[in-house]
Amino acid sequence: MTNNFRSNITPTWCPGCQNYLVYAALQKNFADLKINVDNLIMNYDIGCAGNMADFFKTYGAHTLHGRSIAMAMGEKIVNPNLTVCVIGGDGGIYGEGLNHLVAAARANINIKVFVSNNFLYSLTTGQTSPTTPKGAHTKSTPTGNINEPIHPVELLKTVNQEIFVESVDVKDIPKLNNTIKRALEFSGFALVDITQECVAFGKQLK
Amino acid sequence: MANKVYTFKIAGPAGLGIKSIGQLFSKILIAHGFNLADYSEYPSLVRGGHNTYQISFSLDKVFAPHYQINAFFAINPGHWQQHQSEFNSKTLIFSDEENPESGRMEKGIFYNLPLKTLANEIGSPLVVNTISLGVAVYLLGFDLNLTKEIVCGFYQKFSDLNSRAIQAGYDYAQTNFPKCKLDLKTKINPKTDQQLYEGNESYGWGFLAGGGNFYAAYPMTPATGALHFLAAKQEAFPNIKVIHAEDEVGVANMGAGAAFAGARAAVGTSGGGFALMNEAVSYCGVAEIGLVYYLVSRPGPATGLPTWTAQGDLMHAIYSGHGEFPKVVMAPGDIDESFEMGYQSLNLAAKLQTPIIVVSDKFLGESSASTNNLSKIKVKIETGDIETKPSQNYARYKFTPNGISPLTIPGTPNGQFLANSYEHDELGFSTEDAQVSQKMFDKRMAKNKLAIKLAPKANLFGNNTAKTLIISWGSTKGPILEALKDLPNKDDFAFLQIKTLWPINPDIKNIINGFSNTVVIENNGTGQLVTLLKSQFDFNPTKIHLRNDGRPFFPEEIIKLLK
Ligand SMILES: Cc1ncc(C[n+]2csc(CCOP(=O)(O)OP(=O)(O)O)c2C)c(N)n1
Ligand code: SF4
Ligand SMILES: [Mg+2]
Numbered sequence: 001m002t003n004n005f006r007s008n009i010t011p012t013w014c015p016g017c018q019n020y021l022v023y024a025a026l027q028k029n030f031a032d033l034k035i036n037v038d039n040l041i042m043n044y045d046i047g048c049a050g051n052m053a054d055f056f057k058t059y060g061a062h063t064l065h066g067r068s069i070a071m072a073m074g075e076k077i078v079n080p081n082l083t084v085c086v087i088g089g090d091g092g093i094y095g096e097g098l099n100h101l102v103a104a105a106r107a108n109i110n111i112k113v114f115v116s117n118n119f120l121y122s123l124t125t126g127q128t129s130p131t132t133p134k135g136a137h138t139k140s141t142p143t144g145n146i147n148e149p150i151h152p153v154e155l156l157k158t159v160n161q162e163i164f165v166e167s168v169d170v171k172d173i174p175k176l177n178n179t180i181k182r183a184l185e186f187s188g189f190a191l192v193d194i195t196q197e198c199v200a201f202g203k204q205l206k
Numbered sequence: 207m208a209n210k211v212y213t214f215k216i217a218g219p220a221g222l223g224i225k226s227i228g229q230l231f232s233k234i235l236i237a238h239g240f241n242l243a244d245y246s247e248y249p250s251l252v253r254g255g256h257n258t259y260q261i262s263f264s265l266d267k268v269f270a271p272h273y274q275i276n277a278f279f280a281i282n283p284g285h286w287q288q289h290q291s292e293f294n295s296k297t298l299i300f301s302d303e304e305n306p307e308s309g310r311m312e313k314g315i316f317y318n319l320p321l322k323t324l325a326n327e328i329g330s331p332l333v334v335n336t337i338s339l340g341v342a343v344y345l346l347g348f349d350l351n352l353t354k355e356i357v358c359g360f361y362q363k364f365s366d367l368n369s370r371a372i373q374a375g376y377d378y379a380q381t382n383f384p385k386c387k388l389d390l391k392t393k394i395n396p397k398t399d400q401q402l403y404e405g406n407e408s409y410g411w412g413f414l415a416g417g418g419n420f421y422a423a424y425p426m427t428p429a430t431g432a433l434h435f436l437a438a439k440q441e442a443f444p445n446i447k448v449i450h451a452e453d454e455v456g457v458a459n460m461g462a463g464a465a466f467a468g469a470r471a472a473v474g475t476s477g478g479g480f481a482l483m484n485e486a487v488s489y490c491g492v493a494e495i496g497l498v499y500y501l502v503s504r505p506g507p508a509t510g511l512p513t514w515t516a517q518g519d520l521m522h523a524i525y526s527g528h529g530e531f532p533k534v535v536m537a538p539g540d541i542d543e544s545f546e547m548g549y550q551s552l553n554l555a556a557k558l559q560t561p562i563i564v565v566s567d568k569f570l571g572e573s574s575a576s577t578n579n580l581s582k583i584k585v586k587i588e589t590g591d592i593e594t595k596p597s598q599n600y601a602r603y604k605f606t607p608n609g610i611s612p613l614t615i616p617g618t619p620n621g622q623f624l625a626n627s628y629e630h631d632e633l634g635f636s637t638e639d640a641q642v643s644q645k646m647f648d649k650r651m652a653k654n655k656l657a658i659k660l661a662p663k664a665n666l667f668g669n670n671t672a673k674t675l676i677i678s679w680g681s682t683k684g685p686i687l688e689a690l691k692d693l694p695n696k697d698d699f700a701f702l703q704i705k706t707l708w709p710i711n712p713d714i715k716n717i718i719n720g721f722s723n724t725v726v727i728e729n730n731g732t733g734q735l736v737t738l739l740k741s742q743f744d745f746n747p748t749k750i751h752l753r754n755d756g757r758p759f760f761p762e763e764i765i766k767l768l769k
Contacts, residue, residue, distance in 0.1 A: 009635060038619045041467070046627070053624055054635045059616040061466055061625040062636070064489050067459040070451070074463025074471075075616070077447050078420055082467065082616055100459075103452035 005030050005037055007057040013048060018170045018196035019116055022087075023052055025173070026114065029180045035083050041075050043068040045088030045097070047123045048198070049116035052087050066096025069104050072111045083184070086113040091121045094130040094150050105159045105189055112183050113191040115152070116170075118198040119205055126201030136205050152193045164190035171196075208691065212388070213272045214342055215260035216335070217289065218281035221253040227335035228259030229402065229574065230360050231342060234353050235263045236400045236576050238346075243575045243684060245271040245758070250427070250512040256285060269540070269691070270684030271573070273760035276388070277345060278314070279338040281321060290314075298386050300341060302334075317383060324374050333371035340375020345388050350376060401579045405544045405570040405681075406431030409500060411580040412548015413472060414443060417587040420469035422449040422457045426476045427512045428568035429502035433474060454479035458486035458499075465490070465497045466625050468615035470552045472498035477506050477519045484526050487561050491531030493625040494603065494611070494650065496555030496562065496590070499523075503567040505756050514756030515568035517680055520734040523563045524708045532609075532653040533561040534661050535708035539683030541575040543705070547662070549585045554660060556590035558653050559613060565707070567729070569758040570681035596621045601632035605645060609652030654709045661706035664714055668700035675721035676701040676768070677747070679735055682727050682759055689764035699768065707738065715743040725749045725768070729758060 005027050013019050030040065037058050044053035046065035053062035059082075063071045068086045076084045086093075093101055093115045104111060120138065121127040127140035130150040137144055156165040164186040168179045176194065183190035214231070218224055225246050235242050242263040249255040262271045273292055280286040280301035290312050293299065297314035302321040319341060321334040328337075336357070343353050350373075357372055358365035379386070403411070410432050413421065423433040437448045447464075451457045454475055461473040475483065480501050490497045501523055505516035523535045534554055538544040547564045555562045593600065593612035602623035604611040611632075614621025624634030629646060631637045637646075667687065676686055676699055683703050690696050702717055704710075718724060718739070724747045726736050731754035739745040751767050753759055 007635065037622065039617055041616050043463075053626065057622050059622050060634075061463070061493070062627050063462075064459065064485055064627055067455065067486070067489075070456040070459035071463035071466070073451075073456075074420070074422070074460035074465075074469075075467040076463075077449065077460070078464045078467040078469040078471075079617065099452050100456050103456060 005056055005058055007055055009054045011055050012051065014200050016199045017048070018118075018199075019049055019052065021170050021173065021176065022049070022114065022116055022194055023055060025176050025180050028177060029184055032181065033184055035184070039081060040083045040085070041072070043072040043075070043084070043086045045086070045092035047089035047092050047121070049087055049089040050092065051123070066092045067100065068092065069097055069100040069111070069113060073100070073104055073107070073109055076109055076111050080110070084111045086111060088113070088115055089122070090115060090117040090119060090131045091129045094152055098130070102159055105156050105163050108160055108162050108188045110188055114180070115191065115193050116196060117152070117193050118196050118202065120198055120201050122198045122201055126198070126204060133205065138204050152191070156191060160189070163188055165193070167193040167195060170194050209265040211262050211264040211268055211272060212276045213260060213262040213274060214277045214279070215258060215275045215289070215292070216279040216281065216338060217256060217258040217285040218335075219253070220248060220251060220255050220257045222281055222332070223335045224257040224259050224281070227339055228261060230357065231339055232261060232402045232574060232576070233356050233360065234343065234348065235261070236402060237352055237356055238348055240265060241267050241400070241576050243268045243271050243573065245569070245573050248513050256288070268575070269688040270761055272688070273762045277342065279319070279341070281334045281338060298345075300338065317386070319378070324378060325371070328367065328370050328374055330367055333367060336368045336371035337375035340372040341379040341383070343372065344376045344379035345383070345386055346390065347387060399579060400576045402574050402576050403541050403580060404431055404572055404574045405538070405541055405566055406502065406572065407435045408541045408544040408577070408580055409538070409548045409564070409566065409571075410435040410439070412545035413552065414439065414446070415545070415580070415583055415585045416470065416549025416552040418470045418472060418548070418552055419446045420461070420464040420471035421446065421474065422451050422460050422464070423474040424451060424454045424457050424479055426479045428504055428571045429474045429476050429479075429500065431572060432500060432502070454482035455486070458483035461497050462486055462490050462495050465495045465555070466493075466616070470556065472500055472552070474500040474502070476502050476504050477522060478509065480519065480522065480526065485528070487533070488527030488529055488531065489627050490561045491527055491529070491533060491650070492627060492629070494559040495625060496559045498551040498555050499561060499563045501563055501565050502571040503565065505754070511756040513568065515681070515729065515758050516754060516756065517567055517682070517729040517734070518731065518754070519565060520679070520707060520730070520738065523565050524738065526563065527561070530647070531560065531650055532558070532657060533563060533708065534558065534657050534706065535563045535565060536662055536706045537565040537680035538570065539680060539703050539705070540570070541577050544570065545580050545583070549587070550662060553586070553588040554657070557588055557610070557660060558657055559590065559610065560650070560653055565680060567681050569729070593621065594618060602634050603630060603632045603646065603649070605632065605649050607652070608656050609649050610656065658709050658711050663711065664705055664717070665703040666700060666717060667703070670700065670720055672700040672721070673698040674700070674723040674725055674748075675718065676725050676727060677704070677718065677735065678727045679704045679707055682729055685759040685761050685764055686727060688761035689768065692761065693765050693768060695769070704735070707735070710738070710742045718745065723748045725751065727751045727759065727764065729753055
């Protein structure tokens with residue numbers, strides 16, 4: 001039976017939103033790797049990226065903001081036969097839920113985390129996030145962001161050398177596909193930091 | 207005639223094995239046919255301070271520890287001083303000091319027990335606790351060989367040392383305190399089926415009996431006992447996973463993930479940790495995930511009194527989680543009910559697909575009592591409405607009259623759905639449609655009706671024609687029942703123990719309305735059960751007795767309040 005993992009719901013992202021590329025790449029790689037849709041759980045954070053929840057038809061959990069990784073860990077611990085993925089934004093994964101991310105990396109638990117890193121809180125209309133560059137003017141930092149940004153790849157590598165963690169530009173489609181594929185095939189914790197530009201609020205960062 | 211209840215107490219600084227010697231004493235009492243209930247107090251530190259352990263025992267059932275002490279052992283000089291209100295003219299006080307400063311001892315009969323000297327003769331300063339136990343064993347006329355057998359089983363590596371310590375205490379007492387020997391007037395009748403359990407352990411046994419296979423927690427007194435107990439059981443029960451997660455938010459969301467993936471799951475904490483779990487309680491409510499929260503209270507607010515007791519989280523549990531959704535809040539009253547709610551909560555979580563909160567407290571969770579061997583009890587495991595062969599158009603959140611929609615477990619072909627924290631349609635996809643939102647809310651809330659039917663019913667002790675109804679919940683059950691044993695006018699009283707605090711069963715109103723006098727007893731500062739019942743029906747208790755100083759009620763105190 002063929003299954004393209006999609007629900008019947010038309011994505012609600014802004015026209016030109018780069019989450020469409022992530023959505024397409026995930027579907028392609030699930031199909032290429034012949035992942036059984038019955039044994040796949042997708043966990044979605046809250047945010048524009050997490051809104052992918054309605055566009056997939058797999059076992060899924062649209063969790064609380066920041067808690068998608070903790071939820072995923074519970075699932076994987078209970079049933080290691082499942083493929084367990086997480087989709088979230090830089091705010092949810094590197095901010096609100098950072099403690100869970102570090103815990104998952106320390107445990108090297110075999111879950112796959114895909115972060116749409118757009119350097120902003122977009123669903124909440126464009127405030128500063130943990131990856132926003134220093135000095136950037138955003139709605140919550142009108143006089144400039146005073147914080148150093150987090151560098152997720154470097155950060156996680158110091159937590160655990162054994163895990164898979166790479167960053168990729170969403171517009172480099174072949175590399176995006178290849179990175180997602182290797183993350184899914186990796187036999188341990190994997191995080192793909194997918195950098196992108198929010199077409200609605202990204203102009204603030206320029 | 208009822209058998210007498212004796213109460214022994216030992217006190218000293220932390221780190222000298224006060225609690226472990228108490229538990230050993232309990233085992234010896236059980237082996238000699240006694241029933242018992244214990245209670246320990248300790249400050250939130252690891253060395254020094256003042257720890258106590260007391261135990262009330264009888265050939266009859268003992269529902270709660272007593273306040274008045276028959277024999278008191280201070281393992282360091284002076285550690286009896288702050289306990290004088292627990293002494294009476296006949297209390298035997300043993301302490302390692304020749305002449306307690308005259309005038310300081312108000313009541314009781316003092317005996318010098320040279321623990322330090324005896325311990326030095328044995329060759330270890332650490333056996334002062336075991337020497338005291340040897341004295342207690344003599345006072346009770348217990349079998350020395352049977353005692354030593356138990357001591358050796360308990361200490362294993364240090365069995366020789368402790369065996370000699372028991373003997374030394376016993377011999378010293380035989381020579382010096384022959385007049386203190388208590389006349390138990392009973393024939394010792396060892397029965398071996400009784401075991402000793404802390405409330406947290408009996409909850410753990412109930413969890414295991416009920417097929418629990420995922421437990422997550424972050425250490426927090428007084429709930430940590432359940433984490434330790436279950437973590438240690440992973441070898442004997444290879445199917446269970448016990449996780450010490452990064453924080454309580456992680457614990458609660460991991461628990462939700464585990465339950466969603468098909469586990470019979472629970473998470474454990476105290477009030478502060480439960481506050482952090484609140485958002486996840488709400489998520490489980492909307493996504494209809496059956497997860498159990500084992501909430502073992504200590505006095506708040508904030509860090510509060512970490513190692514003391516209170517029933518201050520009733521409303522916190524009932525109103526936990528933002529928004530409105532069905533949940534069950536229930537409270538065990540004793541060791542046996544901790545076991546029962548351990549498995550009942552899992553069954554309810556499976557059947558109602560919603561948060562189930564079991565509220566215990568330090569007094570129940572960390573005190574021990576003797577009961578049947580819980581590891582041998584088989585219980586009914588109810589898995590709820592699970593769909594194993596869903597059709598192509600399976601809808602996880604199908605509208606049903608009783609609110610329960612058949613549930614698939616990830617891995618089941620065709621069973622895909624979204625466990626959504628947003629309001630959703632029958633498939634689980636987000637919706638903002640007014641009609642669907644209202645209908646989905648109503649569907650979930652319909653489960654309250656079923657919850658009333660399925661959740662544990664209140665206990666009514668005594669007869670319906672009594673003059674006064676005592677009303678309470680949770681761990682106050684023991685002290686109330688123990689008080690009713692000795693109350694001169696006990697036939698004037700009936701006692702209603704409310705086991706399910708949410709949703710409130712309408713029968714409770716009918717029972718309460720059958721009495722003209724009502725007395726509420728609660729181990730908190732504001733009378734949360736009173737507030738709760740007032741919100742349900744016209745309720746005006748005749749009297750309210752509260753205690754909120756970190757200590758439990760003792761039976762003697764309740765007798766005074768009721769007389
Ligand atoms: C506990 C909690 N706090 C705040 C919010 C509001 N909120 C929704 S999405 C979001 C940030 C989203 O940013 P990010 O994770 O980067 O996702 P993006 O929208 O950029 O894809 C916030 C703060 C929430 N839903 N829950
Ligand atoms: S706000 Fe930005 S991230 Fe959100 S949908 Fe629009 S473009 Fe995409
Ligand atoms: Mg973002």
